[in-house]
Amino acid sequence: MGIFEDVIINAKSFVGTVGKKAGEVVDSSKLKLAAADLRSEINRKYQILGRLSFEEMSIGKDFSKPKKELFDQIGELKTNLDSLNDMIASAAQKIKCDSCGCYNVKGAIFCNNCGEKLAYPEDASEHMSPDDVIDFTEDNFDDDDLL
Numbered sequence: 001m002g003i004f005e006d007v008i009i010n011a012k013s014f015v016g017t018v019g020k021k022a023g024e025v026v027d028s029s030k031l032k033l034a035a036a037d038l039r040s041e042i043n044r045k046y047q048i049l050g051r052l053s054f055e056e057m058s059i060g061k062d063f064s065k066p067k068k069e070l071f072d073q074i075g076e077l078k079t080n081l082d083s084l085n086d087m088i089a090s091a092a093q094k095i096k097c098d099s100c101g102c103y104n105v106k107g108a109i110f111c112n113n114c115g116e117k118l119a120y121p122e123d124a125s126e127h128m129s130p131d132d133v134i135d136f137t138e139d140n141f142d143d144d145d146l147l
């Protein structure tokens with residue numbers, strides 16, 4: 001389990017360091033990488049679980065104990081993945097105040113806590129701003145897309 005715990009710990013410390021370094025926005029791309037690692041680890045365990053089930057049927061050996069262990073591990077990894085996804089979501093939607101360090105909703109101009117003007121990074125291309133949201137009620141949405 002060491003590796004997976006490391007992934008989570010790294011992801012968490014990453015939020016801390018990058019949040020400070022960049023001044024305001026946590027880089028969600030690194031968190032996404034950590035989430036991808038977790039997902040592939042979960043898939044790897046699914047694979048072993050399937051392999052054990054196959055061996056069980058083909059040679060008639062009882063693998064219920066290692067299978068239960070894998071079941072528990074997958075459950076734990078999924079919980080970790082959920083919290084990582086939460087972090088990704090909040091990293092994508094929040095902006096950190098340079099002055100007091102508290103998080104504000106993206107798009108806000110002044111800090112909700114101290115009233116300081118919020119600094120946005122130059123390169124915000126990968127972060128969605130309210131202006132980037134596609135309005136499906138307008139011409140952007142064509143009925144033909146449904147076919």
Ligand SMILES: [Zn+2]
Nearest residue numbers: 097100111114
């Ligand atoms: Zn502030």
